[in-house]
Amino acid sequence: MDAAQLHDEPVEPDVVASDVVYRGAVWNVRSDTVRYGDGEIVRQYVEHPGAAAVVALDDEERIVLIQQYRHPLRLRDWEIPAGLLDVAGEPPLETARRELAEEVDLVAEHWQPLLSLRTSPGGNDEVVHVFLARGLSDAPEAFARADEEADMTLARVPLRDAVDAVIAGRVTNGILVASVLAAAEVLRREAGDVAGR
Numbered sequence: 001m002d003a004a005q006l007h008d009e010p011v012e013p014d015v016v017a018s019d020v021v022y023r024g025a026v027w028n029v030r031s032d033t034v035r036y037g038d039g040e041i042v043r044q045y046v047e048h049p050g051a052a053a054v055v056a057l058d059d060e061e062r063i064v065l066i067q068q069y070r071h072p073l074r075l076r077d078w079e080i081p082a083g084l085l086d087v088a089g090e091p092p093l094e095t096a097r098r099e100l101a102e103e104v105d106l107v108a109e110h111w112q113p114l115l116s117l118r119t120s121p122g123g124n125d126e127v128v129h130v131f132l133a134r135g136l137s138d139a140p141e142a143f144a145r146a147d148e149e150a151d152m153t154l155a156r157v158p159l160r161d162a163v164d165a166v167i168a169g170r171v172t173n174g175i176l177v178a179s180v181l182a183a184a185e186v187l188r189r190e191a192g193d194v195a196g197r
Contacts, residue, residue, distance in 0.1 A: 016040060020047075026084065027124075048126035052095035053082035053175050055114055055183045056106060056133045062156040063180065064104055064136070069151075076153075078171045080179055082128070092129035101139040104154055109135030115182045119174055130179045132186060159184055 014035040021044065022029035028047045033040055056064040067078050083099035085092060093111060100106050114132040118125075157165075162180045165171045 026086075045122075046124035046126070048124045050085040050092075050126055051082055051128045052085060052092040052099060053080050053128055053130045053179065054096045054100045054108075054133050055080055055130060055179045056100060056104070056108060056136055057159065057183065058134075058136050058156060060156075061159050061187065063159050063162050063183070064106065065155050065157055065162070065176075066103060067153040067155070077173045077176075078155075078165075079173050079176050080130075082175060093131060096129070096131045096133070100133060102143045103152070105139045105142045106136050107139050108133035109137070114179060114186065117175070117178050128175055130175065130182070132183055159187065 015032055016035060017031075017033040019031050020028045021031045027049065029044060030047045031042060031044045033042050054064075058064070064081065065078050066081060067076050069076050081099050081103040083095055083102070085095055087095065087098075090098075093113075096111070097107070100108060110133065112132050114130045116127055116129045118127055120126070159180070162171070162176075163184050166177050166180050171177065
């Protein structure tokens with residue numbers, strides 16, 4: 001297989017039935033019956049609005065990280081600023097800009113798409129659009145935070161140290177892991193180190 005053939009392939013199966021079996025405040029659980037192959041399969045999954053996230057790098061190549069409590073995991077995990085695509089009609093880039101300001105009181109001069117990832121294809125339909133933001137400065141105003149965000153820890157960590165933490169398994173948030181590795185690769189390529197490509 002050559003590189004051009006390596007891509008996800010859209011499929012439009014015959015959905016025989018589709019029902020919301022749980023309606024939540026942020027996402028729903030849906031049950032679909034699908035004709036697939038020689039029969040039918042039933043799959044339940046979380047119907048998710050999607051999200052945008054930001055790898056914010058300062059001029060010293062430090063990544064802005066937050067640590068906050070995540071109840072399903074019962075831990076305070078390290079993450080990058082992110083938020084739901086929950087404003088009607090708002091493009092993912094605008095959500096990323098908004099979340100950077102709201103979560104860490106920063107704005108960025110330069111933005112570029114970094115990657116899009118599906119967080120758990122067997123269990124939800126969430127797509128997270130991650131952007132690389134550089135040219136950081138303080139936002140015009142600080143935002144009030146509540147709930148899990150009220151006691152967030154904010155840190156600026158050298159990107160190299162964040163990569164080490166990923167490789168060592170000290171940080172395990174999937175969006176953080178993929179984004180840190182992708183950002184490190186972008187910087188490596190920008191520096192002209194394209195060996196092994």
